[in-house]
Amino acid sequence: MKRTVKTTLCSLASGLLVAASAMTPVAHAANGDTLKTVKERGNLLCSGHNGSYPPFVQVTDDNKWSGYDIDYCRALAVAIFGSDESLKVVPISWAQRFPSLQSGDIDVVIKATGWTMGRDTELGIQFSRPYFVGATNVLMPKELGSTTPETLSGGSLCANAGTSTERLAANFFKSRNIDIEIISFEKSEETRAAYLAGRCDSFVGWGPNLAVMRQSAENPEDHVLMDTALALEPESAAMRQGDDNWVDIVNWMFAVTWIAESKGITSANVDERKANPADSTEEKLLGVSPGIGSRLGLEDDWAYNVIKQVGNSAEIFDRNIGSGSVYNLERGLNSLWSDGGVIVPMVLD
Amino acid sequence: MRSGIKSLNTASNTSAPPDASLSHRIKRNLFDTPFDSLLTGVCGLVLAYLLYQIVDWAFLSSIWTAEQEPLCRDASGACWSVIDARHRIILFGLFPFEEHWRSTLACVVMIGTIVASCFPWFWTGKKLSVLWLCGFGTFYLLMHGGLFGLSVITPEKWGGLALTIFIFAAVSLIGMPLSILLALGRRSKLPIIARMVGLFIDFFRSLPLLTILFAAAVITPFLLPGWLQGDKLYRVIVGFAIFFACYQAENIRAGLQAIPAGQDEAGLTLGLNYRQRVSRIQLPQAFRNSLPSIVNQFVITFKETSIVTIVGFFEILASGQAAYGTGQWTQHYIEVYVFIAAIYFVFVFSLSRYGAYLEKKLRVGHD
Numbered sequence: 109m110k111r112t113v114k115t116t117l118c119s120l121a122s123g124l125l126v127a128a129s130a131m132t133p134v135a136h137a138a139n140g141d142t143l144k145t146v147k148e149r150g151n152l153l154c155s156g157h158n159g160s161y162p163p164f165v166q167v168t169d170d171n172k173w174s175g176y177d178i179d180y181c182r183a184l185a186v187a188i189f190g191s192d193e194s195l196k197v198v199p200i201s202w203a204q205r206f207p208s209l210q211s212g213d214i215d216v217v218i219k220a221t222g223w224t225m226g227r228d229t230e231l232g233i234q235f236s237r238p239y240f241v242g243a244t245n246v247l248m249p250k251e252l253g254s255t256t257p258e259t260l261s262g263g264s265l266c267a268n269a270g271t272s273t274e275r276l277a278a279n280f281f282k283s284r285n286i287d288i289e290i291i292s293f294e295k296s297e298e299t300r301a302a303y304l305a306g307r308c309d310s311f312v313g314w315g316p317n318l319a320v321m322r323q324s325a326e327n328p329e330d331h332v333l334m335d336t337a338l339a340l341e342p343e344s345a346a347m348r349q350g351d352d353n354w355v356d357i358v359n360w361m362f363a364v365t366w367i368a369e370s371k372g373i374t375s376a377n378v379d380e381r382k383a384n385p386a387d388s389t390e391e392k393l394l395g396v397s398p399g400i401g402s403r404l405g406l407e408d409d410w411a412y413n414v415i416k417q418v419g420n421s422a423e424i425f426d427r428n429i430g431s432g433s434v435y436n437l438e439r440g441l442n443s444l445w446s447d448g449g450v451i452v453p454m455v456l457d
Numbered sequence: 458m459r460s461g462i463k464s465l466n467t468a469s470n471t472s473a474p475p476d477a478s479l480s481h482r483i484k485r486n487l488f489d490t491p492f493d494s495l496l497t498g499v500c501g502l503v504l505a506y507l508l509y510q511i512v513d514w515a516f517l518s519s520i521w522t523a524e525q526e527p528l529c530r531d532a533s534g535a536c537w538s539v540i541d542a543r544h545r546i547i548l549f550g551l552f553p554f555e556e557h558w559r560s561t562l563a564c565v566v567m568i569g570t571i572v573a574s575c576f577p578w579f580w581t582g583k584k585l586s587v588l589w590l591c592g593f594g595t596f597y598l599l600m601h602g603g604l605f606g607l608s609v610i611t612p613e614k615w616g617g618l619a620l621t622i623f624i625f626a627a628v629s630l631i632g633m634p635l636s637i638l639l640a641l642g643r644r645s646k647l648p649i650i651a652r653m654v655g656l657f658i659d660f661f662r663s664l665p666l667l668t669i670l671f672a673a674a675v676i677t678p679f680l681l682p683g684w685l686q687g688d689k690l691y692r693v694i695v696g697f698a699i700f701f702a703c704y705q706a707e708n709i710r711a712g713l714q715a716i717p718a719g720q721d722e723a724g725l726t727l728g729l730n731y732r733q734r735v736s737r738i739q740l741p742q743a744f745r746n747s748l749p750s751i752v753n754q755f756v757i758t759f760k761e762t763s764i765v766t767i768v769g770f771f772e773i774l775a776s777g778q779a780a781y782g783t784g785q786w787t788q789h790y791i792e793v794y795v796f797i798a799a800i801y802f803v804f805v806f807s808l809s810r811y812g813a814y815l816e817k818k819l820r821v822g823h824d
Contacts, residue, residue, distance in 0.1 A: 158766050158775045160782025167546055167779040170554040198613050199551070200769035204675060208769075211678040213689065297790050304788075324788040326530060434784035 137351035143188070143405055146215055152188060154181035155205060155219040156197035162320050163429045163437075164220045173197045176428040177218045180239065180345070180362070183418040184216065187361050187410040192417065206231050209348060216358060217346040220316075232349045236358045238342030241441050241450055244273055246334040247303070247318045248310040255335040257286055263309035264289040266299050273338075277312040280338045300324070312338070316429065319437040340441070357404050359454070364411040366453035367393055368420035370444055375419040382412060389456050400456070421451070515795075529789070539789040540796050543780035547796065550616010550771035550779075559607065560619045563599035566592055567622050575811055577818075582736075589630060596623065612690040616771030618800065624694060624762045624772065629755065631698035636705035640743075641735065643710055661703040666764055669696045674768035693765055701758050708750040712743030745819045752812030756805050773797055 146152050156173055160166040164177040178197065185195035200208050205217050210232060220242070221227075223235045252259050257280075265281075267274040269292035281288045291308050293299040300321050303311040313321065322328050345358050368374070371390060373381050378394070385391040392400050394412045401408035418424065421444075426432040430439055443449030487497040518534030520526070523542035540547075545557060552560045570592025579585055600619065603609045615623065642654035661669070673696030674689050686692065716739060724734040744751065766775040777797045781790045 156769075157779075158769045158771065159778030162783050162787070166783045167551065168783075169542060169545075171546055171549060171551055172554075173551070196611075196613065198769070199771055199775070201767050203671075203767070204769050207675040211675065213678070300787075320784060320787060323784050 137348040137354070139351055140353045140405065142215055142348065142351045142354040143357065145212075146188060150189075151194040151196045152181070152185040152216075153196050153198050153214045154178075154184065155208070155214050155217045156199040157219065158199050158201045161220065163316060163433060163435050174428070176240070176424065177220060179418055179424045179428060180218045181216075183365065183414045183424075184218075184358065184361050186413050186417050187357065187364075187406060190407065190410070190413050206233060206346070209233060209346060215347075216354075220343050221346050222341045223344045227346070233346045234349050234355055235344035235346055236355060237362060237454075238344050239362045240343040242315045242341050242343060243337035243441070244276055244312065244314050244339045244341070245318060245337045246277070246310050246312045247322060247331050248334060250330050250332045252309075255332055257281065257284055257334060257336055260288055260310050260334075261286045262288075264291055264307075266303045266308040266311045267292045268296050268299050268313070269294050273312055273314065276338050310334075314341075316435075316437065319429070319435045323435050353405060357406065360400075360404060361414065362421075363454045363456070364393065364414055365419070365421040365424060366444060366451055367456055368411075368415045369422045370446065370453055373415055373420060374423055375416055378412060378415045392456055526785070535792050535795070536789045537792060539781060539786045539792050543786065543793075544796075546617070546780040547773060547776050547793065548617045548619070550620060550776045551614045552616060552619065553610060553614065556602075556608070556610060559599045559602070559610075560615075560617075563596045564619050564622055566599065567596045567626055570596075571626065593626065593630065596626070612688050615690070617776040618773050620771060621762050621773045624697065624765060624770075625759050627694045628698045628701050628758060628762075631695065632701035632705060632758075635698065635702035636709055637740070639702055639706035640709035640713060643706065644713060658703045658706055661699055662707075664700075666697070666700055666761060667767060669700050670765060670768050672696065689768070690770070693768060693770070697758075697762075697765075701754070705751065705754050708747045708754055709740075709743055711750070712745070712747030713739055715746045716742050748812065748816055748819065752809065752815070756808050759805055759808065760801065773800065 156178070157165040161175075163175055165173065165175045168174050181197060182192040182195055185192045188194070198208070198214050200214065200219075205219060205221065206227070208214050209217050217233075220240070223238060227233060228235055246257075246260070246265065248255070248260065260281075265277060265288050267277055267290055274290065274292055278290060291302065293302060296317075299311065299313075302308060303321075304325055311318070311321070318333070322331050325331055345362075347354050347358060367389070368378075371381075371386070371393075373390070373393075381390065382394040382396060385394060385396050388397065391397040394415075395401065395407075395409040398408050401410050404410075419427070422439075425439055425442060429435055429437045439447075439449065441450050443451065445452045488494045514534045516534075518532055520528050520532050520534070520536050520538050521541065523538045526536070526538040526542070529536035529538060545554070549557050549560045570588060573579060573592075574585055574588055579588055598604060598607070600615060600623070601610060601612075639654055639658055642650055643658065645651045645654070670693055673692040677692055678686055720738055720742070721734055724738045729737070762772055763774040765772050766778075771779070774797060777793045781787060781793045786793075
């Protein structure tokens with residue numbers, strides 16, 4: 109996601125990025141390299157943000173990192189070291205994500221990063237399975253009475269200038285022959301303030317950002333989402349190309365939180381479940397029978413530690429984005445497939 | 458009353474006061490003709506209204522403490538609760554909560570060092586070097602730790618005001634001597650040195666600061682061997698210092714070129730060597746000549762430190778963004794920016810007032 113970054117910065121950064129990647133013909137990591145480096149160094153370097161990007165990366169009142177993405181950084185550190193004390197969150201800007209990954213400033217990017225073909229093939233990085241999907245949508249006042257795109261015909265739309273969202277919205281309404289005036293602003297705070305002050309009839313943005321904004325409105329219930337999403341973007345963790353073992357670890361770190369949720373294992377009951385595993389999958393997951401660790405180069409109780417210390421995917425979502433947070437965003441597509449979402453845990457055998 | 462007596466005194470005791478009394482001056486300047494009076498009245502009302510609006514927003518209708526945050530939604534004034542709840546993030550960034558006293562003390566030491574070096578008593582090479590080595594060393598020890606039982610806190614956790622001050626001080630500390638060398642180098646009698654230095658300065662001046670910082674943070678790790686890389690913070694500071702030095706060198710060179718050639722020649726006839734001529738004749742006069750632009754460059758640099766946020770540092774502006782960047786506080790970004798602007802204002806305003814004091818002291822423009 110690069111919605112809040114200005115066009116000039118994007119083009120400058122991508123120019124430098126191309127320059128940086130042109131200079132790095134040997135940035136490919138060998139299989140197993142990253143885990144070895146991380147273990148030798150004694151800490152995991154994960155991506156943070158230069159400021160905050162709620163609800164993914166933000167700072168608590170006592171100066172600590174928190175957020176949905178930070179929790180997955182913690183889970184990865186716990187998987188490797190058994191405790192999140194070895195996690196070092198490195199503040200980086202959007203433009204810096206991939207060059208910093210290549211130069212070894214960070215070991216993994218878990219930062220609302222969309223999986224695109226260009227990034228996947230040209231930047232020397234590879235992606236994990238998507239761990240979050242975010243829909244670009246339009247927020248509009250409830251008093252309009254209807255939530256179809258046609259409702260907005262003849263009205264206006266607030267957007268952040270020069271972002272992919274702005275182009276997406278223009279194309280979306282054009283293809284439906286809906287006449288809408290797009291008013292764009294440089295800073296996302298301005299865009300938000302303009303909509304809330306009634307300068308435009310609607311506001312286009314990325315799902316979680318919309319939720320954050322709605323939460324700051326005087327009466328959050330007065331604003332509703334349009335019934336048609338403009339686009340859906342899968343967010344994945346990014347790693348250096350070539351280290352398959354590292355990709356496996358990150359993928360299975362995500363999978364473990366999903367499997368735990370599907371089996372109803374939470375940070376609260378994990379000890380109980382470990383004492384009385386229901387089936388062989390659970391035995392394997394919680395390290396009662398060996399296999400889950402040794403195949404990745406980790407300890408066999410790593411998944412148990414992750415569930416115990418960070419929680420399953422439902423807990424992570426609720427704590428940071430959902431009902432347990434101020435944002436109170438519905439989980440929707442980010443639920444497991446059994447609850448109508450798109451998240452499908454891999455099979456642990 | 459007092460001013461009345463005073464103006465009476467000045468009128469009777471001293472001969473021919475240059476200025477008339479305040480009330481008379483006001484009358485002459487603002488209410489001379491009916492049109493003037495009208496203009497003054499209208500402008501005064503508009504100003505008073507604006508001032509009232511600002512005061513009302515900032516003080517009268519504002520909410521002050523974090524506990525009163527629920528009242529903010531209905532308040533017409535500022536919601537300073539965000540500052541109350543999150544000021545530690547603005548001031549200290551990601552510095553561990555329990556160690557904030559270290560960051561506070563470090564800032565005080567650094568500001569003390571900067572203030573102390575403003576006093577003419579310290580203006581010898583030796584005293585300044587000792588002062589800055591001690592000040593900088595103490596600052597670094599407090600921030601980084603590792604000695605005397607202080608826990609180690611690595612630079613990626615530094616942030617807020619402390620980081621802004623650190624970057625500014627480090628850039629000045631490296632950049633100032635470098636700028637003198639560059640200025641002297643560009644005026645060297647050896648063409649090769651003069652041309653090389655000229656090329657160096659023009660090369661860095663033709664690049665945007667953003668590019669230099671991005672290259673220092675992101676691209677140099679690909680080019681430099683591991684042992685030479687150091688922390689990202691130091692690479693960025695070196696890049697920034699070179700940029701600063703190139704501009705400052707041109708300011709100093711302007712000052713050097715304003716010195717009549719006779720000055721240097723007089724030094725030569727007295728048998729002074731190059732070092733003596735530079736340190737006793739050329740540089741003191743050069744500094745005096747280009748003082749306004751030198752101070753200007755410091756002011757610009759202090760404000761430009763906020764650009765490092767682009768390469769992922771938690772300086773005061775990024776910290777401010779983190780402070781309001783959570784669900785509870787997103788709508789109160791204006792208060793956070795006003796708070797940061799006030800901090801910048803205190804620093805930059807003191808810097809420019811000091812520049813004005815120096816100019817007066819050295820009587821720039823009066824000889």
